[in-house]
Amino acid sequence: xxxxxxxxxxxxxxxxxxxxxxxxxxxxxxxxxxxxxxxxxxxxxxxxxxxxxxxxxxxxxxxxxxxxxxxxxxxxxxxxxxxxxxxxxxxxxxxxxxxxxxxxxxxxxxxxxxxxxxxxxxxxxxxxxxxxxxxxxxxxxxxxxxxxxxxxxxxxxxxxxxxxxxxxxxxxxxxxxxxxxxxxxxxxxxxxxxxxxxxxxxxxxxxxxxxxxxxxxxxxxxxxxxxxxxxxxxxxxxxxxxxxxxxxxxxxxxxxxxxxxxxxxxxxxxxxxxxxxxxxxxxxxxxxxxxxxxxxxxxxxxxxxxxxxxxxxxxxxxxxxxxxxxxxxxxxxxxxxxxxxxxxxxxxxxxxxxxxxxxxxxxxxxxxxxxxxxxxxxxxxxxxxxxxxxxxxxxxxxxxxxxxxxxxxxxxxxxxxxxxxxxxxxxxxxxxxxxxxxxxxxxxxxxxxxxxxxxxxxxxxxxxxxxxxxxxxxxxxxxxxxxxxxxxxxxxxxxxxxxxxxxxxxxx
Numbered sequence: 431x432x433x434x435x436x437x438x439x440x441x442x443x444x445x446x447x448x449x450x451x452x453x454x455x456x457x458x459x460x461x462x463x464x465x466x467x468x469x470x471x472x473x474x475x476x477x478x479x480x481x482x483x484x485x486x487x488x489x490x491x492x493x494x495x496x497x498x499x500x501x502x503x504x505x506x507x508x509x510x511x512x513x514x515x516x517x518x519x520x521x522x523x524x525x526x527x528x529x530x531x532x533x534x535x536x537x538x539x540x541x542x543x544x545x546x547x548x549x550x551x552x553x554x555x556x557x558x559x560x561x562x563x564x565x566x567x568x569x570x571x572x573x574x575x576x577x578x579x580x581x582x583x584x585x586x587x588x589x590x591x592x593x594x595x596x597x598x599x600x601x602x603x604x605x606x607x608x609x610x611x612x613x614x615x616x617x618x619x620x621x622x623x624x625x626x627x628x629x630x631x632x633x634x635x636x637x638x639x640x641x642x643x644x645x646x647x648x649x650x651x652x653x654x655x656x657x658x659x660x661x662x663x664x665x666x667x668x669x670x671x672x673x674x675x676x677x678x679x680x681x682x683x684x685x686x687x688x689x690x691x692x693x694x695x696x697x698x699x700x701x702x703x704x705x706x707x708x709x710x711x712x713x714x715x716x717x718x719x720x721x722x723x724x725x726x727x728x729x730x731x732x733x734x735x736x737x738x739x740x741x742x743x744x745x746x747x748x749x750x751x752x753x754x755x756x757x758x759x760x761x762x763x764x765x766x767x768x769x770x771x772x773x774x775x776x777x778x779x780x781x782x783x784x785x786x787x788x789x790x791x792x793x794x795x796x797x798x799x800x801x802x803x804x805x806x807x808x809x810x811x812x813x814x815x816x817x818x819x820x821x822x823x824x825x826x827x828x829x830x831x832x833x834x835x836x837x838x839x840x841x842x843x844x845x846x847x848x849x850x851x852x853x854x855x856x857x858x859x860x861x862x863x864x865x866x867x868x869x870x871x872x873x874x875x876x877x878x879x880x881x882x883x884x885x886x887x888x889x890x891x892x893x894x895x896x897x898x899x900x901x902x903x904x905x906x907x908x909x910x911x912x913x914x915x916x917x918x919x920x921x922x923x924x925x926x927x928x929x930x931x932x933x934x935x936x937x938x
Contacts (some may be wrong), residue, residue: 440856444470453776457531460495464758465487467540469750471798473691476545476856477502479768479774482789487765488758496758505690506546506654509534511544511845517558517573524563525752530571533754541753542762543574544608547654551605553744554835558561574748575756577603577763587767587790589800594742594820595665600799607744607798608766609775610816614735616694616712617704630704632736637678639855643848645682646696646705649841650833652688655743658835662741666821669828671764673835677877681851685898698731707733710794717794723725735819742820744798757879769805772797776810828897830907838917843925849924850876853932864935872928883913 434642439733459465470477470656481672488496503512505929520526520539527533534691543554557572584591588598588607599606615630627640636645650657684702687693688789694715712733720729731861747766749759765771770786776788787809797803803815840847854872857864864872879892884903891898901907932938 443480456501458930459497461493463497463705464492464755465497465499466542466755466758466762467499467501467753468545468762469503469513470546471502471504471506471509472545473616476793476795479611479788479791480544480654480771481795482861483770483774484762484765487770488761492600492761501540506550507652507654507657509543509546509823510523510550510654513540513554513573516540517571517751519664520601520752521558521560521569521571522563525573526562528562528565528569530568536754537752539752539754540750541759541846542750542754543748544766545745545747546741547611547658548605548607548746549658550654551600554748555600555604570778571751572604573751575747575751577606577760579603579763587799593744593817594822596741596743597745605746605748605766606763608771609745609795610742611737611745611796612654612709612740612814612816612819613655613662614707614709614712614733614740615704616697616715616731616733617859618697618702618708618731618891619648620811621700621703621732625703627703629734631677632667632710632739633675635669635684636704637675639678639682639851639858641682641703642852642855643682643684644703645679646702647679647682647683647686647688647840648693648694648706649686649688650836651841653690656690656706656830657810657832658741658743659706659708659826660832662739665823665826666739666864669826669897673878673879676836677689677839678704678851679852680836680847681876683840684846685846686836686844688798691875694731694733695799707816709733709735713839714794722890735814737819738821738822740819741817741823746796746808765801768804768919769799769802770801772802773806773809777806778809778811784864789832792842830901830904834909834914835917838914839921842860846925846929848924850928853929853937856937857932857935862935862937864932864937868935869930872931875924875928878924880917892905 477500485496503509525537526536554574555572557570559568559570562569585597592600593610617630625640625644630636648656650660660676665673667675690708691711694707694711696702697705698715698719716726716729716731716733719731726732747763753759773786774788775797779790779792781789782786794810794811796814800817802925854876855874856862857869881889882892882900883889890900
């Protein structure tokens, strides 16, 4: 090998080795520590505070340290897909008996899922379906197991098992709520003033065409929390008004982010006037940009829970089937539900002072236990009682429609959707030459839905009456690829017809 090649190879190895040279040393796991493998969508701040506090709690009660091996591959929807893949492979490889019990002495399956929404944790309970290799019979194996706490303990933690239209825990204890999340609107007061808009107070406000290109939305296919938020619009407004509101919001959208935390940041930087937000993201960003002397009501960034329209969803924890550390998993649930664990969610950081609350990071989440609001109202960073603001409008069973339809009518045809919406708004403006009947036709085209063609060739209007039958025709509660392509093509063509009608009158 020539000297030149040797020098080039040496330089490459040096460049590749630099990142490893500056890596911090790996943490040494304490000898004899209890250990958990936990999948979670929670951010690093939450993971650090809960790992530290659980270790202290576990040492005090059981005389040994506890270590959490966090797995954070993405949002809750991505985690659900990964766990479904893991358990499907385990079923196919004979890890489980047909009744769901372990067929092997030890498994490498994870212990827990911590965080996300009730929908995804319900999917853990629904489990995976496949052919069992020993019996060749098709079986369904739940991915979670009942936690087995007595009713007195549940009553102590939760009291009445409801918040608004939601349960706080699964009656079979396949999941328990640990915190609660609301869904609202984050907005930038400076940008709103420039656009001549008042502060939004409802989802309908975000349908105002003056928000065009200034509304930040997120992809429900990437985030279970966002899917829950958009479903809440349907639940509160009903099928017709709900879908119409979502369609108008899509027309106003600047983008559909694949990351829910991105929206409050962009709003705070003036890149959007408003956006949908999970409550703790919105409140955290409002606080982050607050100047001395400002309040949440005067800060550049505001957050609002739409009055009477707030869907409150528990943020659950699930013990997964087949994990090696069932006893420690139950202890972690007990810790999270204790006052020590609940105080981590919303108390001020206490530093090194003894007492309740996080040490370093303020998490801005709302605890699930009512006793925290009764005993410690002055300790909360956010003076919000979710039990008082939760909407009582129950789920109408339309969630499965949210992700595929928003993808088809908004995200995958975003350019056509927003152009058509702006054209419609321009055609409606006073003084335009567009005849009223043409405006009505443009509006009809924009808000229309495709007919659904069933597997046996029938056509069903996509409406509330036909929804149960359409859902049954979707395998695994999702449209077939060819069906989704047909939906998307329909919406694109409708939007382009709206644009063509506007072009006839010189409207852009």
